[in-house]
Each structure stands twice: as structure tokens, then as C-alpha cells.
Amino acid sequence: MAFEAVIGLEVHAQLSTRSKIFCACSAAFGASPNENTCPVCTGMPGVLPVLNRRAVEYTIRTAIATSSTVQRRSVFARKNYFYPDLPKAYQISQYELPIALGGHIDIETGNGPKRIGITRIHMEEDAGKLVHEGEFAGAQASLADLNRCSVPLMEIVSEPDMRTPEEGGAYLRRLHDILVYLGVCDGNMEEGSFRCDANVSVRPAGQESFGTKAELKNMNSFRNVEKALEYEIRRQIERIEDGGKVVQETRLWDANAGVTVAMRRKEEAHDYRYFPDPDLLPLIVDESWVEELRKTIPELPAEKIARLERQYGIPRYDAGILAADRALADFFEASAAIYGGNPKTTANECVHWKDAVFSGALSPETIAHAVEDRERGTISATASKKLVELVLSTGKPFRTLRDEQGLTQVSDASALDVIVEKILAASPKEVESYRGGKVGLLSFFVGQVMRESRGKANPKVVQEVLKRKLG
Amino acid sequence: MAITREEVLHVARLARLSLPEAEADRLRVQLSAILDYVKQLDRLDTRDVVPTSHAVETGTPFRDDVVQPFGDKEAILANAPDRHNDFFRVPRIIED
Amino acid sequence: MANVPVHEWTLLEAARKVREKEISSRELTGALLSRIESLDPKVHAYITVLPEAAMAQAAACDGEQAKGTVRGPLHGVPVGLKDIFCTRGVRTTCGSGILGNFEPPYDACVTGKVLAAGAVLLGKHNMDEFAMGSSTETSRFGPTRNPWDLSRIPGGSSGGTAAAVAAAMCFAGVGTDTGGSIRQPASLCGVVGVKPTYGRVSRYGMIAFASSLDQAGPIARTVADAAALLGWIAGYDRRDSTCVDTPVPDYLAAVQRPVKGLRVGLPKEYYEGDGLSREVRAAVEKALKALTDQGAAVVEVSLPHTSFALSTYYLIAPAEASSNLARYDGVRYGYRAGGATGLIEMMSRTRAEGFGEEVKRRIMIGTYALSAGYYDAFYGKAQKVRTLIRADFARAFEAADVLLTPTAPTPAFRLGEKTGDPLTMYLSDIYTIPCNLAGIPGISVPCGLSGSGLPIGAQLLSNHFREETLFTAAGAIERVLPWPRVAPLEG
Structure with missing residues (x-):
């Protein structure tokens, strides 16, 4: 029997605000333990949350960029559960009434473009970090660092529209690129700024209803998401083919073993007792605010790829590589504006030097001059590379x-005439052989001339002069 | 509306309140009486009524995205019942 | 007035006399500290008294004044705060064992405003644990007694504050009111207590019981004192998202305004039923007569959903409380149970040992009301009924400017009389609860004494942000009904 997978993805993206979502502590990564805390984010008695405007704006921008509908009224709710990394013992999140609903993004697949629906986008606060104390002799304890508490997150939930791990990967990469383009998330997966959970089920091809789904967690790279999906789809199909049933459960991806493993079930079923947070009034977003923010939306990856292809005549593949990073695409366009020439060469150079582009060590002039001098024959390809390294x-x-x-x-x-004549005069036998039909000797003469000029001769021009003199 | 002993124990677990046996029975009686009383609300037809979460409902105000460090980590940690350096320390997590 | 003892001065008198250098802040503060020393062992209005800190503050006030600086309108005047307001570096317990050793590194907004006005902080007042109670008997630190009759309760949850003000152990105090916790003890102790409009006073640093209902307000011996104090603690605070940004009127000026033409509504549901004692009814009728004698008009109004208010309250408040009190888990501050081997055991025992019976009971009700499968039937339903109760008041205020009702159904009851039966205890708040559900302001003003010499209060309610109307009406009642102000209790 043929099976089809059904995949939906939930992305948690950390918003790149300076301060936390409900207090004025720094949201920066990597501070010493409990450095970025205050009475509000450590849940001291009587203190209250106040919403960060920029966190809302970043979420609205994301909603616009994913064609989602921003809700005029959304509500923050409390998700109640006890854990030492959750100081208030509730997470402020949005539940029944999220800030945005019903969007989509378009991805490229092997079978052409495909539209993936976005169910909802909502805002919430992150929890802290627990370190499990192992290195202390005899100690059996955990240590709580609350720096991440109340760092702003945005959760983007897709429709179960993906059918293959590749589609899942394409969706994630596109969404990632959109968020980074918008400047609302730094996209750093290792630091956890962009995290993904997946809901996966399988069903016999042609069946309408969904199969039982498993939730996959703990995948910290695009490649891992694809691998975990591949594994999980195969596991579920095999299970059904063996006459078993898929169990609804949460499974963790073990990247080292390359398998998903069922998470140990908690004794009590989750009962988060959501209710509207009485400390925060409803979030009201007027249409005029959305329109104002709409004007700040930059050209997004899909549009940029199409435009680069059209405007510069470069292959779609190259345009895709450039557009995967807004800074790289911008650099390319700046270089191409200084020297037009063949944009494909400029594109290749930009991709070749992209680390230096990202670090800011390279200016568009450098690449433009390198390409121009090469195309005009002023320098060789080798010299060009050497010179860019020297610039750096x-x-x-x-x-x-x-x-x-x-x-x-x-x-x-x-x-070059002088050198060429000198070489020809010194090699009468070879000249005779060449003229006798051994045209392959041309490269021998080119090599001689190049050596005589200590590499400064333009090989193309040397060839032309040689052909003329020998002809 | 009677609440069962099992429900009392389940709610106590949810609320992280350890409950001696004797207390569970007493609470069952008291909670049942209170729940019986509040069930009077069922007499009201509220199908078309919008719920009130806030007494005075305007939009939520905003904060500008400006970092203002609290600046006294020691004050945050000073009340901790147990700490290790600048961490809060808690007993190990046993999933049972 | 020269023969009036220092501690019996009104807040405004005391402030004027310090300002005019008739008395130093040290003398004034010293007088009240010795009053506390002699009376509080009987009354137990304070959880924490701050003799050294208060005298140091008073000395600083005197020093500044000698150099010509005055901190504010309460310069050098000693007051107290309910132990629900965080005070930087001063133990703040909320009447609970779970916060028995908690010293907040911040001041509540109210604390900050009272100190900025120049007041000297005498100490922190006793209260029902986490403000859950109507008698101050649920305090982990032991009950407060009513200064009018030490065998009786002072009301609650701000019973410590009401008793301290009534016994002249401070010139005024600030309490909090979630379902009547300012007005009911004010009524039972014969003082003035104001529950402002929700959002009028910042809740920042005020330990939460039920966030959508909690509101801070003054307790004082005169309407003018309460009006002035409200003016100093009210106002916008960007740290509380539910605080409303609207100007603070001159409440003190409202106290002297005439009531001629004021439409006083009598909600008939408040006078029906057999819970209302004859003495209370008679005293409230005297208050009504005081208003009509001065030209107010009487209208009968109806608040048809009144009988559902208590149920609504006892779902919403515990639900919010169950979440608000979840943070007391023994991890970051407060009490932690010893000897637990695992995290869940540590948290569960910490909470079981740290919280008292009433608090645990309400956490249980609230957790149940929010839990899966019951939300719609309980919490969701209560929120809808809350809408109906709000609408009742909106309609009533079309016909009336102010509503007059009893504050509590009976005068103060005896200690231990109702502790065994939670539901009966809850009924003490039957007249005060609807106001919190609607978010409107209310005041309790003394209007008489029972046959056995216990104070009785009248409650006035007005529309959102119409506190001025309350002060005008309460001022008119106070002018006509003579009142001893200070409980007849000697050290």
C-alpha cells in the first residue's frame, strides 16, 4: 500500500527586541546566570507585566509578510504549570484569540511552487534554563538561570499542508529567510532563536482523514528536521504495515542515533488551565497601525529571487543563493551598480567571498573593481583572488x-611583440614544427612568453600576437 | 454537585498541594458545598452574553523597547531558600 | 480642640500641625509608637512595627523641614500600610507563612506614593492571609481584634488597617479590597474605607489575590482624610497595565459639596431577604435621612442579578488566585519545606505547609473551576454573569447618581463564630462584592452604633471614576451623624 505523510510545523522564533516582552531587562543571549533578571521576570509578588510595543510590531510585520490577517483584538492568556524555570508558574501566551490568523507562504518543490497555509501566529514569553547539577559530588539538584524568562517569542503554526520532509525543509528555510529579512528574528538555530516542532502522521494514499499524529521535538537544524521527518514517516509506515497502530505522543529526535524516541509520559495529563490574563488588557491593533507597518515590509525572498533573475539575467539558482540572505543580495546589487559587466561573474564573486561580506570586511567597490579589472583583462583571475585577499x-x-x-x-x-619575437627567435625548431602543422605547440609558446613576462602578460593577448606572428 | 475524593486528589496534585488523607475528605465536603452553591448560576441563560475578563476594558498599554537593567542581581537572589553561586537551586526533578 | 490627644487628630490636622511646626514629626511619631506599644498587644493590628525606622524617618523629616524642605502633603505624618504592599527591605508577608521571611527589593507604587507624600511608615498591618477572609482570622500571625469589642473580629481582610485606624494607632492607612476587604472592616470598626474604581490606583507591588478585582484604597477616620489620601495614592502608573490614565480630581473639594438634587438610589435587592439585621437597616435609614434632609432625592433602583454575585465572585476570585499564588513554590523566595527528596515533593509540601486552610481551599476551588472540562461550566459561566452584573449597575446609574446600601449585613461577629463554615463567612461580603465585579467605586461611612455599641457602616456606590460623588454623599452623612471617631479603648 502506498502511504502519504501529513506534516505540520510549529516554529518558535525569538523576536530580536532589545528588552524582554513584559519587562525592561535585556533580552540578549549569553549573560552570566540571572544577570538579566528583575522582580517582574522572576515572578516576585505583586509585580506586573507591561507589553513591549516592538514585540507586537515585529509580530504584526511577520503577519503581513505571511499574508496573515492581523486581529483587531487579541488576548493574552495564562498557561498554568509548575516548573522551576517558570517563575510565575504560568506562561503568558495567547490562546483562544491570537494576534494573527490565516496566512500562507509559497515554497519551491520538485514539482514546482506550492502554497503552505499558516494557521495562526501568536506571542508568548520564553521560560528560563535549568542546569542539571552533576559535577557536584553527591549533589542531586538542578540550578535555575532565569535570564531567558520573558524573552519574547512568536509561535507560527502551519497548516498540515506538507507531504514530504523536503517540503518541510523548504517551508522552514523560507520562513526562516522571511523572518531574518524582516529583521524580527536573528534566525540562529544553535542559540535557539529559531526552533521547530513537527506534527507528523501518515495515511494511505487517497484517504481524506488524517492518521494519528506524533509530535517531534528537539530538532536544532534544518537538516535535522528533514532527517527526523524522514525517520518518523518511515517508522509510522512500518508500524502500520506490521499491523500496529501509531500512538499519539511526543517524540524527541536523537541526532546522534538518528532516531526519534518517545518522551517518557508524565503522570498527570497536561491541564494548563488557560484563562485570560487579568493583568493585561486585550491587545488592540488598529488597521492604521497595520497599514503603517505594511509600508516597512522589505522585498521578501520570493520576490527578490524573481527580480534578480529578471533584472540581472542571472540563473534562478544563483538568484536563490544570493536572496537567501538579504545582506548578500544587497551587496550583490551594490557591486553590480558600480560595475555592470556580466552580473553572473559578480554573483559568483559575492558568493565566493560571502563570509567577508557578512563580516563587513569587504566593500561592494572591491568586488566591482575585481570583476571589472578581470573582464577588461587588466588583471588575471589569480591576481584578482590574491588582491581581494590582500584587501582583507x-x-x-x-x-x-x-x-x-x-x-x-x-x-x-x-x-608584447618584443617578448614574442625574442621567444620565437630562441626556438626555431618549435616554430618550424608549428608551421608544419603541430598547432598544439601554441600553448608551449604561451607558456614561454608568460614566463618571460613573469606572469604579467595577458594570456589572451599573447595568444593573439603569437597566432599573428606564426601565421 | 458532589466532587469525588479522586477529583480532590487530582486537583491537589495540579495545584501542587500535598494533602493528608484526613484533609482530603474534609475538603471534599467543603468543596462540594461551595460548588453546590455556585451551581445556582446555571439558572441564568447566558448563551448570548459576552464574558467580562476586565472591569474596565480599554486596550493594553505599551512599553517602549528600552533596556533598563534592574541592576541588583544579589537582591533578586537574596531571598532564595537555596542557591549555588548565582543560580537558584532546587531538588532534582523526579518524574513519577 | 487643644484638649484633643495627639493620636486622635485627623490625618489632615496632623499634617497641618507638622507643616506649621506646632509639633515635630518625632513627637507625633513617638506618640503613636507608644500608643501602639500599649494597645497593640490587645488589638494585634500590626504584623510588623518599625519603631527605629519610623523614628529615623521622623527625624529626617524634622531635619529637612528645619532647612525649609517639605517632602509632600503628609510630611512627617505617621501612617501604616496593609502588609500586602511591598516595602523595600521591610518584611512583607501578606499574612502568610509562605512569605514569612520575604523582604522585597522594591516598593509597591502605593508605598512609593505614601512615602513621596512625606509620610512616616509605622509598620505593616495584619490581614487575612493573601486577603482571603472577612475577619482577619486567617492571618498566619494570629487574628486582629475589634477595638470596639475585643471579643469580636474587626472584619477583613484589611482588618489590621481598620483596627489600627479605629484605635488611633496610626492617622490613616491603605488597605486593599477584592470583594469588600476595605469597606467591610471599615464598617465593622467604625471608620471610613474607600474602594476606588478598578484602575484608579496602581496595583504594582501590591500582592495579587484576584487581579481583575483587587484595588487599593484609603482607610481613615474622616471622609476628608480618606478623600485626601486617595488623591495622593491615585493616578496613572505605567507599571500596571490595568491602571487608567485619567486625571485625579480634587477629592477633598468634593467632600464639602452640597447634596441637593443628588439622586440616591436604593437597590431593592439589597434590602430584601432575612440576612440583613434590623439594627443595620435602621442605621442605614438614618444615613438616608441625613441625605434627604440635605436635599437629596430618593429613587428605587433594581440590580436584578445581585443574588448571583456571590457565586460569581467565588468562582472568579479563586480561579485568578489559584494562578496568582502558584508562584509561591519555594524556588526563588519565601518558605521552603525541608527534607524533600524531589522537586514535586518540595513544591507540594512547601505549599501545603506555607499556606493556611482558607487559602488552600480557594486554590482548590479555583484550580477546579479552571480545569479541563469545567472551565465553561464554572469560570466561563461566571465571567458571563459578571457581564450581567455590570449591566445592572450601568442601568441603575442612569436613574441614580449614587446607590446607598448597608456595607455588611450585621455588626462585627465574635472571633471563631464563622470559621468552621466557609459559606457563612462568605455571606459577610454579600453587599460589597458586586461593586468589585462591576469595577465601580464604593465607600463605607459610619452611620450608627448597634445596641451593644458596635459600629455600623453605610455603603455608597457610584459609577466608574465618580469617586467625587461618593465623597460628597459620605461627607453629607458624616456632617449630620455625630461620630466618636476613635474606638473607646484605653491602654
């Missing part, structure tokens, strides 16, 4: 270095 190590302008280093090629045919 010395910080001097490309063309200053080119002139200092004497790496300019001799492209003036008359200046």
Missing part, C-alpha cells in the same frame, strides 16, 4: 594594491 588583510583599496603589487597584466600587443 591590509584594508587598502583594491586598485591601490593592484598598482603597488605590480599585478597589472600586459595587454598591450605592441609591448
Whole structure:
């Protein structure tokens, strides 16, 4: 029997605000334990949450970029449960009335473009971190660091519209790129700024109703999400084919073993006792605010790919690589504006030097000059690479270095005449053989000329001069 | 409306209140009486009524996204019943 | 007035006399501290008294005044706060064992405002644990006694504050009111207590019981004192998202305004039923007569959902409380049970040992009312009925400017009289609860004494942010009905 997988993804993205969602502590990653805390985020008695406007704006921008409908009125609710990393013993989240509903994003698949629905987007606060005390002899304790408590998160829930792990991966990458483009999330998966859980089920091909789903957690890279999905789909199909049943459960991805493992069941079923948080009034978002924010939405990845392809005539694949990062695409366009030439060469150079582009060590002028000098024959490809490396190590302008280093090629045919004649005069046997039909000897002469010029001759021009003299 | 002994124990677990046997029975009687009383609300037809969560309902106000460190980590940790350096320390988590 | 003892001065008199250097803050503070020393062992209105800190504050006030600086309108005047308001570096217990050793590193907004006005903090007042109670008997630190009759309760939960004010162990205090916790003890102790409009006073740093109902307000011996004090603690605070940004009127000016033409509504449901004692009814009728004698008009109004208010309250308040009190888990501050081997055991025993019976009972009810399968039947239903109760008041205030009712059905009852039966205890708040559900302001003003010499209060209710109307009406009652102000209790 043929099976089809049904995949829905839940992404938790940390919003790149400076301060936390409900207090003025820094939301920065990596502070020393409990450094970024205050009475509010450590749940001291009587203190109250106040909503960060920028966190709301970032969520609205995401809603706009995913064609979701921003709700005029949404409500913060308390999700109640006890855990030492949750100081108030409730998480402030949105439950019945989230800030945005009903959007979609378009992804590329092997069978062409596909639209993936977005069910809802809501805002919530993160919890703290527990360190399990192992290194202390005899100690059996856990240590709580509450720095992450109340760091703003946005949860984006997709429709169960994906059918393959590849589609899941494509959706995640596209969503990731959109958030990073918008500047609302730094997208760092290792630090947990962009986390994904998956709901997976399988059903016989052609069946309408969904099978029993498993929830997958603990996947911290795109590749791991795809691998975990692949594994889980295979596991569920095998289970059914063996006459078993899929159990609704949460499973953790074990990246080392390459398997998903059922999480140990808690004794009491979750009962989060959600209710509207009386400390926060409903979040009201006027249409005018949404319209104002709509104007700040940059060109998004899908649009940018199409435009780069159209405007610069570069292949879609190259456009996709450039557009995967807004900074890289911007750099490419800045370079191409300084020197038009063949944009494909500029694109290749940008991708080749992208680490330096991201670190800010490279200016668009450098790439533009490198491409221009090569295309004009002023320098060789080798010299170009060497010069860019020198720009990075010395910080001097490309063309200053080119002139200092004497790496300019001799492209003036008359200046090469002298060398060519000298070489030809010194190799009468080879000249005779060439003229006798051994045209393969041309590269021998080119090599000789290049050596004589200490690499400064432009090989193309040398070939032309040789052909003329030998012809 | 009678609440069962099992429900009392379940709710106590949810609320993280350890409950001696004798107390569970007493609470069952008291909670049942209170729940019986509040069930009078069922007499009201509220199908078309919008719930009230806040007495005075305007929109929620906002804070500007500005960092203002509390600046006294020691004051945050000073009340801790148990700590290790700058961490709050708790007994190990046993999932039972 | 020269023969009036210092401690019997009104808050405004005391403030004027310090300002005019008739008395130093040290003398004033010292007088009240010795009053506390002699009377509080009987009354037990204070959980924490701060003799050294108060005298130091008073000395600082005197020093500043000598240099010509005055902190504010309460410069050097000693007051007390219910132990629900966080005070930086001063133990704040909320009447609970679970916070028995908690020293907050911050001041509540109310604390900050009272101190900024120049007041000297004498100490922290006793209260029902987490404000859950109507008698101050649920305090982990032992009950407060009514200064009018030490065998009786002072009401609650702000019973410590009401008793301290009535016994002249402070010039005024600030309490909190979730279902009547300011007005009911004010009534039972013969003082003035105000529950402002929800959102009028910041809740920041005020330990939460039921967040959508809690509101801080003054308790004082005169309407003018209460009005002035409310003016100093009210106002917008960006740290409380439910605090309303609207100007604070001159409440003191409202006290002297005439009531001629004021429409006084009598909600008929409050006068029906057999719970209302004859003496209370008669005293409230005297208050009504005081108003009509001065030209107020009487209208009968109906609040048809009144009989559902108690049930609504006893679902909403415990539900919110069950969540608000979940943070007391022994992890970051407060009490932690010793000897637990695992986390769940530590938390469960900490909470079982740290909380008292009434608090646990309400946490249980609230947890149950919010739990899966019961939300719609209990919490959801109560929220809808709350809408009906609000609508009742909105309609009533079309016909009336102010509503006059009893504050409590009976005068103060005896200690232990109702502790065995939670439901009967809850009925003491039957007249005060609807006001919190609707978010409107209310005041309790003394209007007479029972045959056995116990104070009786009248409650006035007005529409949202119409506290001025309350002060006008209460001022008119106070002018006509003579009142001893201070409980007849000697050290």
C-alpha cells in the first residue's frame, strides 16, 4: 500500500527586541546566570507585566509578510504549570484569540511552487534554563538561570499542508529567510532563536482523514528536521504495515542515533488551565497601525529571487543563493551598480567571498573593481583572488594594491611583440614544427612568453600576437 | 454537585498541594458545598452574553523597547531558600 | 480642640500641625509608637512595627523641614500600610507563612506614593492571609481584634488597617479590597474605607489575590482624610497595565459639596431577604435621612442579578488566585519545606505547609473551576454573569447618581463564630462584592452604633471614576451623624 505523510510545523522564533516582552531587562543571549533578571521576570509578588510595543510590531510585520490577517483584538492568556524555570508558574501566551490568523507562504518543490497555509501566529514569553547539577559530588539538584524568562517569542503554526520532509525543509528555510529579512528574528538555530516542532502522521494514499499524529521535538537544524521527518514517516509506515497502530505522543529526535524516541509520559495529563490574563488588557491593533507597518515590509525572498533573475539575467539558482540572505543580495546589487559587466561573474564573486561580506570586511567597490579589472583583462583571475585577499588583510583599496603589487597584466600587443619575437627567435625548431602543422605547440609558446613576462602578460593577448606572428 | 475524593486528589496534585488523607475528605465536603452553591448560576441563560475578563476594558498599554537593567542581581537572589553561586537551586526533578 | 490627644487628630490636622511646626514629626511619631506599644498587644493590628525606622524617618523629616524642605502633603505624618504592599527591605508577608521571611527589593507604587507624600511608615498591618477572609482570622500571625469589642473580629481582610485606624494607632492607612476587604472592616470598626474604581490606583507591588478585582484604597477616620489620601495614592502608573490614565480630581473639594438634587438610589435587592439585621437597616435609614434632609432625592433602583454575585465572585476570585499564588513554590523566595527528596515533593509540601486552610481551599476551588472540562461550566459561566452584573449597575446609574446600601449585613461577629463554615463567612461580603465585579467605586461611612455599641457602616456606590460623588454623599452623612471617631479603648 502506498502511504502519504501529513506534516505540520510549529516554529518558535525569538523576536530580536532589545528588552524582554513584559519587562525592561535585556533580552540578549549569553549573560552570566540571572544577570538579566528583575522582580517582574522572576515572578516576585505583586509585580506586573507591561507589553513591549516592538514585540507586537515585529509580530504584526511577520503577519503581513505571511499574508496573515492581523486581529483587531487579541488576548493574552495564562498557561498554568509548575516548573522551576517558570517563575510565575504560568506562561503568558495567547490562546483562544491570537494576534494573527490565516496566512500562507509559497515554497519551491520538485514539482514546482506550492502554497503552505499558516494557521495562526501568536506571542508568548520564553521560560528560563535549568542546569542539571552533576559535577557536584553527591549533589542531586538542578540550578535555575532565569535570564531567558520573558524573552519574547512568536509561535507560527502551519497548516498540515506538507507531504514530504523536503517540503518541510523548504517551508522552514523560507520562513526562516522571511523572518531574518524582516529583521524580527536573528534566525540562529544553535542559540535557539529559531526552533521547530513537527506534527507528523501518515495515511494511505487517497484517504481524506488524517492518521494519528506524533509530535517531534528537539530538532536544532534544518537538516535535522528533514532527517527526523524522514525517520518518523518511515517508522509510522512500518508500524502500520506490521499491523500496529501509531500512538499519539511526543517524540524527541536523537541526532546522534538518528532516531526519534518517545518522551517518557508524565503522570498527570497536561491541564494548563488557560484563562485570560487579568493583568493585561486585550491587545488592540488598529488597521492604521497595520497599514503603517505594511509600508516597512522589505522585498521578501520570493520576490527578490524573481527580480534578480529578471533584472540581472542571472540563473534562478544563483538568484536563490544570493536572496537567501538579504545582506548578500544587497551587496550583490551594490557591486553590480558600480560595475555592470556580466552580473553572473559578480554573483559568483559575492558568493565566493560571502563570509567577508557578512563580516563587513569587504566593500561592494572591491568586488566591482575585481570583476571589472578581470573582464577588461587588466588583471588575471589569480591576481584578482590574491588582491581581494590582500584587501582583507591590509584594508587598502583594491586598485591601490593592484598598482603597488605590480599585478597589472600586459595587454598591450605592441609591448608584447618584443617578448614574442625574442621567444620565437630562441626556438626555431618549435616554430618550424608549428608551421608544419603541430598547432598544439601554441600553448608551449604561451607558456614561454608568460614566463618571460613573469606572469604579467595577458594570456589572451599573447595568444593573439603569437597566432599573428606564426601565421 | 458532589466532587469525588479522586477529583480532590487530582486537583491537589495540579495545584501542587500535598494533602493528608484526613484533609482530603474534609475538603471534599467543603468543596462540594461551595460548588453546590455556585451551581445556582446555571439558572441564568447566558448563551448570548459576552464574558467580562476586565472591569474596565480599554486596550493594553505599551512599553517602549528600552533596556533598563534592574541592576541588583544579589537582591533578586537574596531571598532564595537555596542557591549555588548565582543560580537558584532546587531538588532534582523526579518524574513519577 | 487643644484638649484633643495627639493620636486622635485627623490625618489632615496632623499634617497641618507638622507643616506649621506646632509639633515635630518625632513627637507625633513617638506618640503613636507608644500608643501602639500599649494597645497593640490587645488589638494585634500590626504584623510588623518599625519603631527605629519610623523614628529615623521622623527625624529626617524634622531635619529637612528645619532647612525649609517639605517632602509632600503628609510630611512627617505617621501612617501604616496593609502588609500586602511591598516595602523595600521591610518584611512583607501578606499574612502568610509562605512569605514569612520575604523582604522585597522594591516598593509597591502605593508605598512609593505614601512615602513621596512625606509620610512616616509605622509598620505593616495584619490581614487575612493573601486577603482571603472577612475577619482577619486567617492571618498566619494570629487574628486582629475589634477595638470596639475585643471579643469580636474587626472584619477583613484589611482588618489590621481598620483596627489600627479605629484605635488611633496610626492617622490613616491603605488597605486593599477584592470583594469588600476595605469597606467591610471599615464598617465593622467604625471608620471610613474607600474602594476606588478598578484602575484608579496602581496595583504594582501590591500582592495579587484576584487581579481583575483587587484595588487599593484609603482607610481613615474622616471622609476628608480618606478623600485626601486617595488623591495622593491615585493616578496613572505605567507599571500596571490595568491602571487608567485619567486625571485625579480634587477629592477633598468634593467632600464639602452640597447634596441637593443628588439622586440616591436604593437597590431593592439589597434590602430584601432575612440576612440583613434590623439594627443595620435602621442605621442605614438614618444615613438616608441625613441625605434627604440635605436635599437629596430618593429613587428605587433594581440590580436584578445581585443574588448571583456571590457565586460569581467565588468562582472568579479563586480561579485568578489559584494562578496568582502558584508562584509561591519555594524556588526563588519565601518558605521552603525541608527534607524533600524531589522537586514535586518540595513544591507540594512547601505549599501545603506555607499556606493556611482558607487559602488552600480557594486554590482548590479555583484550580477546579479552571480545569479541563469545567472551565465553561464554572469560570466561563461566571465571567458571563459578571457581564450581567455590570449591566445592572450601568442601568441603575442612569436613574441614580449614587446607590446607598448597608456595607455588611450585621455588626462585627465574635472571633471563631464563622470559621468552621466557609459559606457563612462568605455571606459577610454579600453587599460589597458586586461593586468589585462591576469595577465601580464604593465607600463605607459610619452611620450608627448597634445596641451593644458596635459600629455600623453605610455603603455608597457610584459609577466608574465618580469617586467625587461618593465623597460628597459620605461627607453629607458624616456632617449630620455625630461620630466618636476613635474606638473607646484605653491602654
